Amino acid sequence: GQSLEQPSEVTAVEGAIVQINCTYQTSGFYGLSWYQQHDGGAPTFLSYNALDGLEETGRFSSFLSRSDSYGYLLLQELQMKDSASYFCAVVTGRRALTFGSGTRLQVQP
Amino acid sequence: GAVVSQHPSRVICKSGTSVKIECRSLDFQATTMFWYRQFPKKSLMLMATSNEGSKATYEQGVEKDKFLINHASLTLSTLTVTSAHPEDSSFYICSVEGGANYGYTFGSGTRLTVV
Numbered sequence: 001g002q003s004l005e006q007p008s009e010v011t012a013v014e015g016a017i018v019q020i021n022c023t024y025q026t027s028g029f030y031g032l033s034w035y036q037q038h039d040g041g042a043p044t045f046l047s048y049n050a051l052d053g054l055e056e057t058g059r060f061s062s063f064l065s066r067s068d069s070y071g072y073l074l075l076q077e078l079q080m081k082d083s084a085s086y087f088c089a090v091v092t093g094r095r096a097l098t099f100g101s102g103t104r105l106q107v108q109p
Numbered sequence: 110g111a112v113v114s115q116h117p118s119r120v121i122c123k124s125g126t127s128v129k130i131e132c133r134s135l136d137f138q139a140t141t142m143f144w145y146r147q148f149p150k151k152s153l154m155l156m157a158t159s160n161e162g163s164k165a166t167y168e169q170g171v172e173k174d175k176f177l178i179n180h181a182s183l184t185l186s187t188l189t190v191t192s193a194h195p196e197d198s199s200f201y202i203c204s205v206e207g208g209a210n211y212g213y214t215f216g217s218g219t220r221l222t223v224v
Contacts, residue, residue: 087152
């Protein structure tokens with residue numbers, strides 16, 4: 001089976017940088033994705049890493065190390081609207097996503 | 110990426126009744142759709158993979174006779190919660206694999222409350 005671990009909660013202030021880590025154990029690994037979900041809303045796609053290294057998309061960056069079964073999401077210049085839950089998810093050969101437990105990010109003024 | 114419409118967004122039903130949730134892929138022909146369930150402050154758990162024109166594939170522990178899935182066309186999958194009970198109250202979300210880099214698009218979700 002698959003399992004993904006990430007911190008349950010992170011708190012940071014506006015303008016700061018925060019890193020959310022994710023470690024995974026899975027078979028048939030294709031890549032690691034990150035999703036953002038605001039309370040009551042649907043998850044929205046943030047990033048995907050299939051290869052080792054850093055992928056940057058605006059204020060958000062995501063990193064993957066396949067040898068360490070580890071990745072992280074980096075959020076820069078935090079804004080209040082970034083307060084949400086963030087999920088890492090693995091894509092396996094079955095094509096469905098398996099989600100981590102989620103990290104609740106609270107951005108404070 | 111794909112555009113996914115899910116309906117209804119919110120439903121309250123009495124215990125013992127059935128509820129149907131629709132998931133439509135508006136601009137993308139989806140041979141496969143995925144159904145997830147999410148309890149408050151918890152992660153999304155895959156319930157089943159809906160396959161157009163064939164039977165759905167259910168995850169371990171998900172009762173296929175209770176959660177009926179029909180995927181009769183390339184744009185529509187339905188999830189019917191039969192004989193609903195209060196413990197079935199949850200947030201149900203569908204998704205479609207669409208876009209580059211394994212970007213899955215999710216419906217807006219259905220908040221089911223069974224009273």
